[in-house]
Amino acid sequence: MRVALNARILQAPRTGIGHYVAELAPALAGEPGLELTLFHGWGWSSELPAAAMPGYSRLSPWLRQVPGAYQARRWLEQRRFDQGRHATIDLYHEPSLWPMSFEGPIVMTLHDLTHVHYPATQPPARLKEIERRLGAGMEQARVILTDSQFVAEEAQDYFGLPRERFVVAPLGAAPRFHPREPAELEPCLATYGLQAHSYLLCVGTLEPRKNLSQALLAHARLPETLRQRYPLLIVGMAGWEQGQFSDTLQKALASSHVRLLGYLPDEQLAQLVAGARALVFPSRYEGFGLPVLEAMASGTPVVLARCAAMPEVADTAGNYVNPDDVDGLRHAMLRLIEDDGHWQACHEAGLQQAKLFSWGRCARITARAYRQAMGG
Structure with missing residues (x-):
């Protein structure tokens, strides 16, 4: 199974979703029968970036005020996504809120509904784009991964989607987090x-x-x-x-x-x-x-x-x-x-x-979700 994982968020300094992608990708590499390719926003690679792009900003403050800035960047990313895959992808996994357009099976990870409960945490233009795209992405995704049962249940209620579309894949702690003398x-x-x-x-x-x-x-x-x-x-x-x-x-x-x-x-x-x-x-x-x-x-x-x-x-x-x-x-x-x-x-x-949590366990559940989305 050839899977495309959107890793564009790794261009930025790593916070929650960035760490999710950075830890899940190598864990998935050990899953049998799975070939993983990473989309970095402007191209494709099989390797994770070692660090964020120097001086990266999701969107500079002045550019946020330009009408259509988010849409324009998204259009360019979609072009790169379409040009690079050459019909060699069986399934696309979107780990964040804005899935790319893809005609095949889509798996999407919904980490939380922060934009619903705390809209002030989002710049207005970004919030508008999330509201415009997220619902459609949720409808299109064959399987929706969540980090917790709590998010699965509140998303089912908020979006009115059936429970069988959701798979809970709890996260893990990276190896660097361990007791130290x-x-x-x-x-x-x-x-x-x-x-x-x-x-x-x-x-x-x-x-x-x-x-x-x-x-x-x-x-x-x-x-x-x-x-x-x-x-x-x-x-x-x-x-x-x-x-x-x-x-x-x-x-x-x-x-x-x-x-x-x-x-x-x-x-x-x-x-x-x-x-x-x-x-x-x-x-x-x-x-x-x-x-x-x-x-x-x-x-x-x-x-x-x-x-x-x-x-x-x-x-x-x-x-x-x-x-x-x-x-x-x-x-x-x-x-x-x-x-x-x-x-x-x-x-x-x-x-x-x-000890109950690990990225290996998260990857195994995620791989099963891929097979479910493929109809297996």
Whole structure:
């Protein structure tokens, strides 16, 4: 079976969907009877790019204001897609929201409905294009993959599609996310003046649905001595309309107890995850919550909101809070800082829970979905 996977998103610095493509593609390469080809937006290759294109932007701010900019780029990509495949593809897999036109079987991955629940996280022109194309793509796809049962069920309701069109393929944690000894972490942590298990960590794009403002407020309510000993590190790219909580962030940064590190290379992030006392992840909405799984695979306890798909990932290994309960979030942080027995229990429970997920399993389910779409 000759499969085309749209890997255009790998031109950008890797966040959720980019990591999905980067990890799924090599895992699929080990599936018998499957020949995978990657479409990179402007051409075809059998190899993953080593890194994002220098200076890449999905669409520059000034170009977003040009009428039809998204449509024009999409038209050019469609031309490249049509010219390169030469009728040698049996099935096309679209891992994001905008499937290309293809006359054969299509499998599509729907990671979440963020654009429905939080439309402000999308630039207006992009949101309009998603709304124009997504419904048609969902109708055309023979099989729709989701990362969680939660997304499968809400998509069935929202789009009015039958349950048999959906296949749940949970994600995995990359091998770089594993427990590490303090000595291994020392060179990385020393650059930030940190020691292993002496800080709290937030990971995610800076946008309102991630609810980082609550994490900042909860951390600010810890005793002064603990805030000095356990600063809060925030790792992630700037998001759309991040200014909605910029005042809270600026006040926290002024205290020196919060550090905004921005987007970090994969290995550096993996070391920071492994060295954290806890991952603080109070997001209001996630189609899966990959940082939660990556933290558990690293042996790092997780504080998270009991929202959306995240309980499917953490199950009983998570420390759950109400996303609007600042004091509850503060208490969860405090317990993981002060109660070594609880920390150890969460460490062990997370490692066991993470073993249930792997990219190999995701690839096997995905390959079965391909065969289902082909009628096999």
